[in-house]
Amino acid sequence: MTQAIQSTTSCDAEIEARPARERTPADRKLRVINLCAVVVPLIGLVAAMTLAWGRWFDWSHLIVLWAMATVTAGGITVGYHRLCTHRSFSAPAWVRYALAAAGSMAVQGAVFRWAGEHRRHHHHSDTEGDPHSPHKSADGSWGEGIFATARGFFHAHVGWLFRGRSRGLGKYIPDLKQDRALSAANRHFPLLVLAGLGIPAVLGGVITWSWMGVLLGFLWGGLVRILLVHHITWSVNSVCHLWGTRPFAVRDESRNNPLVAVLSLGEGWHNNHHAFPASARHGLRWWELDPSYVFIRLLGVVGLARDIRTPDRARVIAKRAASRHVPEPASPGVGG
Ligand SMILES: [Zn+2]
């Protein structure tokens, strides 16, 4: 799963028409915004730890962190990824907005850009056109050996945010641009980011009834939570294209990684996802825990999700059986 912290909310046609290699002012602006979005949460972590060292800490702030992380990570997995990018179920306009708003608070970019980058990832997965492959750079392979693996990992995890192209995404999301609810969420991205920082600050203040509580709520439930969710999301891009199992022989290097799956609300069943990208369900076996799918089913039970797409069981079994006869890639690491 992709994603960046790009906050530019439009895919400008004039910018898209320029050669891919040319760095535009929009590219430079995006790099600065992404740099801030990567560094500021780190500063927040240092500040929160320093205050905790001085005994300015309350367990209630970790509960706020957990609640905000669950809501915003769910906004990414259920809203940005399975609903908007892959259209694996449908939902009323207010639910589409609410899910995209929750995803926006994760500060991984406005929904159109996120979905565009992720569709590009599926379209060019682990080839030169992939925005964040640990196996292929825009110029070809990362090379051989442990340092090449490290470079590929870093690029897929976070480095691509500073190298990527800010243009050419419009062609991937024409359907999303027609959606008024998602267009509103896309436009409101900066406000939603502020809301994602303000809500935990208010909660921290109300719980402890102090200004220090406001600050600690902002740090733990805002910045530290953003850092945590960033690295979990980025691990799907990096770890899940390097290490794990491959029950399905797909044309890319995607892998199922149980640890990432547990942390990412089910997104770590990434080989399953590349094999059946339109499926709302990523954990395809009973033991493949997939809380995001459980939530989608719950939405369905109360009438807020329809047309929930899952692959036919016989098709899954047949594809898994056929994959056993396909040899594994030569190396799980980085290479040609
Ligand atoms: Zn996907």
Ligand SMILES: [Zn+2]
């Ligand atoms: Zn992938």
